[in-house]
Amino acid sequence: MTETFQITREQAEAYEELFVPALFAQWAPLMIDIARVDEGQRVLDVACGTGVVARAAADRVGRTGSVVGLDLNPAMLEVAAGSRSDIEWRQGDAANLPFGDSEFDAVLCQSALFFFPDVDAAVAEMARVVRPDGAVAVQTYASLDDQPGFLELDAVVRRIAAADALQLLDTYWSQGDLSILCKTLSRAGLDIVETRTTLGTAMYGSVENLIETEVKGTPLADRLSDDQVGQIFTESADIFAKFLTAAGELQMPIRAHLVMGRKL
Ligand SMILES: C[S@@+](CC[C@H](N)C(=O)[O-])C[C@H]1O[C@@H](n2cnc3c(N)ncnc32)[C@H](O)[C@@H]1O
Structure with missing residues (x-):
């Protein structure tokens, strides 16, 4: 699956x-920056x-x-539409974008490439809808081995949860090889202009807030019982103590890759 x-x-x-x-807000300005998004441009945000x-x-x-935001999930789009009316929100599949060739100056895709069943098809679509010399920028996460905080979370969930929960966690890190990511963009006819590997910070109010965030706002909500969530929280308190700040907030390092290619 x-x-x-x-x-x-x-x-x-x-x-x-x-x-x-x-987690996600911190990469958005980097995406705008690496794609050189500028005044007056037409931009597509895929997923x-x-x-x-x-x-x-x-x-x-x-x-x-003008900006268009496209996502497969109507529930995400409903929440998006409540936040801004000056953006066009469209339901659709990244592998079959409902736009003509060369319609956009820049196409952005943050924290989603690893959810596409056919990554090549999706990147080819991004390259198709961007104009010649336009920018396609994608962001993914480095491999789990490079994520000291999330490696701990993965280990706790692995001890307690069933395979379907683990599969979701594994997916997050599955586009973690920067050279493979660059090759994927190159195969779509994009000339790699810039790559960045950035150490960011995942910020949670507390250990409890980390578990709540990772479960309630993700498909894990349907894959873990209340008992399992309780168990994960109990085991996490000690493990994540090393990531607590003096103010009691939890700050975990998280490494992301950003790649920008221009259409030839
Ligand atoms: C982790 S969220 C990232 C959302 C957003 N880019 C952000 O940074 O907050 C992944 C998103 O990918 C969307 N998605 C998954 N498969 C998709 C597809 N084939 N086409 C379009 N969107 C897809 C999901 O519905 C979800 O909204």
């Missing part, structure tokens, strides 16, 4: 409220989720530009 990160409306609301500030990257793009392109 391919993981596609499909969640309910309630989970999408938790995703926006908990997960976006904890936009609740729209954190699309919103950053809309702020940059201003009133003379």
Whole structure:
């Protein structure tokens, strides 16, 4: 089974409220920057989720530009639409984008490539809808071995949960090889202009908030019983103590790759 990160409306609301500030918001300005998004441009955010990257793009392109956010999941799009009306929200599949050739100046895809069953097909679609010399920028996470905090989380969940929960966690790190990622973009006819490997911080109010965020705003919500969540929390308290700040907040390092290619 391919993981596609499909969640309910309630989970999408938790995703926006908990997960976006904890993890996803920090990459959005980097995506805008690496793709050289500029005033007046037309930009597509593929697998936009609740729209954190699309919103950053809309702020940059201003009133003379336009932004489209596309996602497979209507629940994500409903939450996105509640946040901004100056962005067009479209339901669709990354592997079959409902746009004509060369329609966009920049196409962005954050934290989603690893959910696509056919990554080559999706990147080929991104390359098709961007104009010649336009930018395609993708962001993924480095391999689990390079993620000291999430390696611990993976180990705890591995001890307690069933295979379907683990499969989701494994998916997050499955596009972690930067050279393979570059080759994927090159195969789609994109000339690699810049790569960045960035050490970011996943920020949670507490260990309890980490577990709540990772479960409530993700498909794990349907794959773990309350007992299992309780057990994960009990085991996590000691393990994550080393990531607590003096103020009692949990800050875990997380390494991401960003790649930008230009259409030849
Ligand atoms: C972890 S979320 C990332 C969302 C957003 N880019 C962000 O940074 O917050 C992954 C998103 O990929 C979307 N997705 C998964 N498979 C997809 C596909 N084939 N086409 C479009 N979106 C897809 C999911 O619905 C989900 O919203």
